[in-house]
Amino acid sequence: MNNSIAKEKIVSLRKKRSLEDMRFKYYGFTAMCLSLAVLVFLLYTIFSKGYTAFQKTIVLLEVDYNQEVLKLTPDSSDEDMEKGKFFRVKKQAIENFFPDLSKSDIKLVKKLFSINVDKEIKDYFLDNPEVINTKQQIWVTAHSDVDQLLKGNSRRDVPEDRRKLNDIQLSYVDQLVEENRVKQVFNNFFFTKADSRHPEIAGVAGSFMGSLFTLFTVFILSFPIAIGASVYLEEFAPKNRITELIEVNISNLAAVPSIVFGLLGLGVLLNVFGLPRSTPLVGGSVLALMTLPTIIIACRASLKAVPPSIKEGALAVGATKTQAVFHHVVPLALPGTLTGTIIGLAQALGETAPLIMIGMIAFIPNIPTGLTEPSAALPVQIYLWVESAERGFQEKSAAAIMVILIFLFMMNAIAVFLRNRFERKW
Amino acid sequence: MSNSKILANGVDVYYGSKQALFGISMDIKEKEVTALIGPSGCGKSTFLRCINRMNDLIEICKVSGSIKVDNEEIISEKTDVVSLRSKIGMVFQKPNPFPKSIFDNVAYGPTIHGLVDSKNELEEIVHSSLKKAGLFDEVKDRLNEPGTSLSGGQQQRLCIARAIAVNPEIILMDEPCSALDPIATAIIEELIDELRLNYTIIIVTHSMQQAARVSQKTCFFHLGELIETGETNKIFTNPDNTKTQDYITGRFG
Numbered sequence: 001m002n003n004s005i006a007k008e009k010i011v012s013l014r015k016k017r018s019l020e021d022m023r024f025k026y027y028g029f030t031a032m033c034l035s036l037a038v039l040v041f042l043l044y045t046i047f048s049k050g051y052t053a054f055q056k057t058i059v060l061l062e063v064d065y066n067q068e069v070l071k072l073t074p075d076s077s078d079e080d081m082e083k084g085k086f087f088r089v090k091k092q093a094i095e096n097f098f099p100d101l102s103k104s105d106i107k108l109v110k111k112l113f114s115i116n117v118d119k120e121i122k123d124y125f126l127d128n129p130e131v132i133n134t135k136q137q138i139w140v141t142a143h144s145d146v147d148q149l150l151k152g153n154s155r156r157d158v159p160e161d162r163r164k165l166n167d168i169q170l171s172y173v174d175q176l177v178e179e180n181r182v183k184q185v186f187n188n189f190f191f192t193k194a195d196s197r198h199p200e201i202a203g204v205a206g207s208f209m210g211s212l213f214t215l216f217t218v219f220i221l222s223f224p225i226a227i228g229a230s231v232y233l234e235e236f237a238p239k240n241r242i243t244e245l246i247e248v249n250i251s252n253l254a255a256v257p258s259i260v261f262g263l264l265g266l267g268v269l270l271n272v273f274g275l276p277r278s279t280p281l282v283g284g285s286v287l288a289l290m291t292l293p294t295i296i297i298a299c300r301a302s303l304k305a306v307p308p309s310i311k312e313g314a315l316a317v318g319a320t321k322t323q324a325v326f327h328h329v330v331p332l333a334l335p336g337t338l339t340g341t342i343i344g345l346a347q348a349l350g351e352t353a354p355l356i357m358i359g360m361i362a363f364i365p366n367i368p369t370g371l372t373e374p375s376a377a378l379p380v381q382i383y384l385w386v387e388s389a390e391r392g393f394q395e396k397s398a399a400a401i402m403v404i405l406i407f408l409f410m411m412n413a414i415a416v417f418l419r420n421r422f423e424r425k426w
Numbered sequence: 427m428s429n430s431k432i433l434a435n436g437v438d439v440y441y442g443s444k445q446a447l448f449g450i451s452m453d454i455k456e457k458e459v460t461a462l463i464g465p466s467g468c469g470k471s472t473f474l475r476c477i478n479r480m481n482d483l484i485e486i487c488k489v490s491g492s493i494k495v496d497n498e499e500i501i502s503e504k505t506d507v508v509s510l511r512s513k514i515g516m517v518f519q520k521p522n523p524f525p526k527s528i529f530d531n532v533a534y535g536p537t538i539h540g541l542v543d544s545k546n547e548l549e550e551i552v553h554s555s556l557k558k559a560g561l562f563d564e565v566k567d568r569l570n571e572p573g574t575s576l577s578g579g580q581q582q583r584l585c586i587a588r589a590i591a592v593n594p595e596i597i598l599m600d601e602p603c604s605a606l607d608p609i610a611t612a613i614i615e616e617l618i619d620e621l622r623l624n625y626t627i628i629i630v631t632h633s634m635q636q637a638a639r640v641s642q643k644t645c646f647f648h649l650g651e652l653i654e655t656g657e658t659n660k661i662f663t664n665p666d667n668t669k670t671q672d673y674i675t676g677r678f679g
Contacts, residue, residue, distance in 0.1 A: 239485060308483075309522035313585070316478065317535035317592055318512035327534075328524060 046405075050398025056187035056200060057147040058139040059113065059176060063093045063121055065131050074132050081129060086122040093121070098172065108169050114141040116201045141189075142182065144199040144392035146173055150184065154391055164391075190399065194367045195376060195384070199392025202385075204400050206367045210280055210360070210375030211349060211407075217284020217371060218348045222292050223341055227330075229292075230299035230337075235325045254293035261290045262357025270358060278359040278374040286354045291344035298340020302333040335422035342415040346408050352379040378404045431456040431596065431626045432477060437491035437501070439472050439481070446472050448651045449491070454643070459618060459627045461637035461658065464647035465673065470630045473647070474598050477628065478514040479507050495596070512539055515589030519601040521581035523573030523588070528565050531573040531584055532556060535592035551591055559587035560617050579610025583617065590621075597621065599629040603636065615640050634674055638662050646670045 067073055069092060070084040095101060097109050117140045124138050125131060145164040148154040150173070160166050165173065176182040194206025237243045265286035269275045275282050306329045314324035355361065361380050368375035376384070378400060385397035432454040439447040447469045454460050462470040472481065479500065481487045493501050500510055512535070523531050532552040535541075542548040552569075556562035561583040565576070573584050582602055589597055599618070603611040618627060618640045631637050637644055638658060645655040646667075654667045665671050672678055 307522075309518060309520060310524060312480065312483070312518065313522040313524060313588070314534070315483070316480065316511060316516035316518075317538075317588060318508050319534075319538055320508055323538055327538075332525065 046398050046401050050395055050400075050402050052151045052153065053190060053395040053399035054187050055151070055184045056189060057142040057150050057182060057184050059142045059146075060137055060181040061093050061097065061113075061117070061121075061140045062135055062137050063089055063124075064096075064135045065089060065125055065133065066092075067133050070125075070132070072132065074129075081126060084122070084125070086125065087118055090118055090121050098175070105168065108166070109172060111165075112143055112146050112169065112172060114143050114200045115198050116141050139183075139185075141200055144390065146182075147200055148391050149173060150177070150182070151395075153395065190396070194365050195363060195381060196365055197363075199388075199390050199396060202393070202396055204378065204381060204403050206364055207376040207378045207381035207400070208403065208407075209368050210283075210364075211378045211404075213280035213368060213371055213375065214284045214287060214355075214377055215345055215349060217280055218288045218291060218345060219341070221285060221288035222295055222344065225288075226292055226295035226299050226341070227337065230296045230303060231325060231330060233296075234300050234303040235329065236321070250293045250296055254297060256290075257353075258290055258351050259353040259357060261286050262354030264289065265354060265358045276372050276374070278362045278364070279372050280368065280375055280377075281371040282358050283355050283360050283377060284371070286358055287348040287351055290351065290354065291348045294347060295337075295341050295344040298343065299333070299337045302336025302340065303329060305336065306332045335419050338422075339415045339419045342411050342418070346411045349408060349411070350379055350404065352377075352383055355380050356383075378407070429456050430454070431496065432628075433492075433494040433497075434473075434476075435492040435494075437473065437476060437489065437493060439469070439476065439490075440488045441484070442486045446650050447476075450652045452645060452652060452655060454626065454628060456626050457622060457624070458643055459622050459629060459641040460643040460645065461641035462628065462630045462645050462647060463632075463634060463637050463673075464653075465678070466632075468647040469650040470645075470647045471600055474600055474628060474630050476501070477596070477598055478511050478516055479505065480516065482507065512592045513594055514596040514598060515592065515594035516598045517582065517585050517589055517600065517602045520605050521578060521585050523576070523581050523584050525572060525574055527570045528556075528573050528576070528584060529569040532587050532591045535588060539592055541592065555587040555591040556584075558590050558621070559583045560613065560620075561587055577610070579606050579613060582606060582610070582614060586614075586617065586621075590625075594625065596626045596628070599627065601630050601632060604632060611636070634662070646673065648673070 066089070069088050070086070072080060072084045076084075094110050094113070095106055098105075101109060120140045121138070124136070142150075145154070149156065149165060149170075154164065156163070156170060163170075173182070189201050190203045192205050193201055193203030196202040233243065233247065265282055269282050269285055270277055275285075310328050310332065311324045314328045315321070319327065355377050360375070360377055361384065362374060362376070363384070364374050364376050366373075382397050382400045382404065385393040385400060430453050432452070434450055434452040434454075437447055437450040438445065450469075450473055452473075462474065464470050475481045476489055476493060477495070477500075481489055489501055491501060492499060495510070495514070499505070524534065526534075529552055532555050533548055536548060536551050542551060553562060553566075556565065561580060564580060565571075565584075573581065576584060582605075586597075586602075603614055606614065615636065618629065621627060622642075629637075629640065641658045643655065644658045644661040646653045646661065646665075646669075648669055654661065654665055654670045656666075661670060662674055665674065
């Protein structure tokens, strides 16, 4: 082939090749845009549905802390104060909420208030005992039906029998709005309370703590075991059939569906060992089993990435194998190991199925304070709320999704931070 | 005439089923520099790594025959590899300081062997080792900086200091200058010449000029066999074997 023909061929093919380059660049760009669009759509849906959950509706109620009604005197001790007849004060306050209410109207008005109002009236009094025998205007929590109506989540133009609030109640709410006796404020209950049958006082604090305790258990169980297993496999184990088999099966375990681990927990931890049902201890143990292979794989990869010359250097000055590994190889592999662990924990945080199997789906209205107390977990809480028929729980589930996503983002941010902070060059 | 420090007799090395060394026998004298030369893949590094049992790290590697260090057999199950390696230091082809401070790099060996009882003693050892390696004046103000921040030549001298710190009798050097520029190489060569007074040194090198400059004895390896061994002067001026002649005159390799 002579020179000019070769050049011509190169030029003509060059055009085709650069076209290919361009095409591939655009394919990649489109794929990225698509996934971004899906992500934005997802976040938008969650946010637009959930942001109202961060607000609650409160109503101004005039309460008469009459000592006769309370059956207390100004000199009563603190213990007696606790036993005051606050339900009678509340009853009276509701009877006088609007002027000239009939008996049936009172029933309707009562339904505008949250079940938590009794406690709010009591707490207000216990905080300010000097208000005895005075009339106080206090803001109390409205019922979820009022809350949803004012947030525009439930419609008022549907027939009366398909509404939570009937026409009379609607007119009451309108009157309250007109008289400025109702307003929306930040919903502290969402962050301080556990689950409840009443949407207006249901919060994520219980399931959040449950998830924290569960993750703590996962970390305590899986991190040391994973480090031990991966250091042994990577540095000490002889290379033979058995270790090969173990290696293959670790990868297999990482792919086992999580519900299988849940069944294992149900069958072994609960039924054989008799550990307490619905607790972070059991949930964490099951999730630790599930995340172990993931963490081991990440650990081994980062141990492998440590250059062998470092270990050789240590051995050459007379370090034993254990010293060379634990003084030099493990510290260098630690950032990668931690990153892998956090990613494993993030996976465990979002896991629902195994927790359902071991009973963490039970309705738990208290905030857990220990590993052996029954508790919910964030993903299970979301599942429970999504399933609930009450409209008030829908915004709650979206808001809980936001909480879990922020939790996850923070964990990933910590992973990235640790990697950048401790990564060493050699 | 000085004594025999290392005595190798019929050393065979196999990597799996492939034989890498064929019956190497060698006599290395105390406080001399012995250069191992030969083309790539001839087994000189393999032989070097037999002396401090670094070949143990390679699982498929099998060593047979006999190597005696100070009349003690080291190719044996019973050999205490850790104390052997504290007696035989090693410097690698690519400088491999630990990703720790300069001080900690040198202090590591003495610390794990329990050579020191106090901080002052440790400091003394570190300083004297750095001085012996000719690095102290360059780094005395920044002993807490990472060893990896030094230049290539300085890193290699740091590795030499690290090896010296455990007070070895023999230092093995596996192409210590192949990753260095000519100036750093010259400094290391000078250093080797000084170290000869206190240590027995075996150096693997690709550069025949280097072998001629630093060594008293030279061994020529070819295809896993020891072809010729003798006084460096003689090997480079009047070798007995024609293969040696061909290699040092650049006809192959």
